[in-house]
Amino acid sequence: MFGTSGVRGPVGDEITAGLALDVGRALATDGAETVVIGRDARDSGAMLVRALLAGLTECGADAVDVGVEATPTVARAVAREGADAGVVVTASHNPAPDNGIKLWTASGRAFDEERNDRITEIVEAAAFDFADHDGIGTVEERDVVAGGDARRAHERALREAVSLPDDLSVVVDLGNGVGRVTADALHAAGCDVETLNAQRDGRFPGRPSEPTAENCGTACEVVAATDADLGVVHDGDADRLMAIDERGRFVAGDALLALFARREAGPGDRVAVPVDTSLLVADALAAVDAEVTYTPVGDAYVAAETTKPDVVFGGEPSGAWIWPAQTRCPDGPLAACTLAALVGAEGSLAAMVDDLPAYPIRRDSVRTEAKRVIVERVGEIAAAEYDDVSTLDGIRVETDAGWFLVRASGTEPLVRITAEARDEADAAALFETARDLVDRAAADRGQ
CATH class of the missing domain: 3.40.120.10 (Alpha-D-Glucose-1,6-Bisphosphate, subunit A, domain 3)
Structure with a gap:
């Protein structure tokens, strides 16, 4: 259920x-x-x-x-x-x-x-x-009716947890959802806040609820056309947070995860991330002598891993961010305030993102009603042909060039394929290898 x-x-x-x-x-x-x-x-x-x-x-x-x-x-x-x-x-x-x-x-x-x-x-x-x-x-x-007690307590907790700058200009796109606490906390700290889609409306007339690059075009245009230092965007219930840099560029979730992880972790620390996370995060943490620990896809799994004492942060590229010292619920408003503090300290979100390496990543899906059977067979083939195979969530294969992942969608009749490397040719080759494994598995199972 x-x-x-x-x-x-x-x-x-x-x-x-x-x-x-x-x-x-x-x-x-x-x-x-x-x-x-x-x-x-x-x-x-x-x-x-x-x-x-x-x-x-x-x-x-x-x-x-x-x-x-x-x-x-x-x-x-x-x-x-x-x-x-x-x-x-x-x-x-x-x-x-x-x-x-x-x-x-x-x-x-x-x-x-x-x-x-x-x-x-x-x-x-x-x-x-x-x-x-x-x-x-x-x-x-x-x-x-007034929606006061719980929200005011959350706002106080945000301001106690994060030292917010008072000279930032922030565009906050609430997506017609319930994340007003973000705008309240930033405004109370002295930031210049401009809100978009701030009227609560469960029909989501302003934009679709999911804060993807495709859905946040208007917010990107507003940030680019103003003197805003950054934009932050929520989904309908504000557990997710995605960002827009001062040039109006939507920041990829893996890049945002790398920035948060590098801010929170130090030598010997670990950061919990799902198995489909970019190499970018592992490389960013290696630079500060920290490392990733992989979980199945889903914020509940990331949260469970943060109960371990050396795991200081957890996140998913889809926009769920967990600071276990504060709460093990993905907290979009806390992420927004933390990002504002980071931009206030470093000066430019665009510069921070541009300093990160960009690795080619390929993603696709195969529609099938036999998704779990096919992934199980992919695991059998991969175990016979590769040395470094993880079955934590689907089948993830690590190679010298990069990695690929084959997993069953948790919500749709799809087998999802992801491959990433540090150069385009290797990413393309790994993706074709993964796709071939899925085809072979489907043939073996008569699909």
């Missing part, structure tokens, strides 16, 4: 009030006595929150409803409220017809596979522990 980012899909199909009711019941049945709940700006969220609250209280849990807020704002509120768990109703960067449910621990970390599996088992067995009439839980609303 749960994927790497909770349960997510079209409302009225995969995501229903009945599902939300049962997830609430299961969470309380599993032992959560107090639960913080919040949602993004999608209209369907109100219905799903009501169903979750009914399920939680029906099985004896008390709920604290913080209203329409960013995912990291809600996740941070779990510990502050002394709660056992948190629930965010969001489909994050997915399109408007979708919604979802993601569960959080008191540490701000998403539920791991074991805890998600427990919730799934309770839901599928309908093994709910209903409360007696005098044991029904309560619901406390925390300034839901």
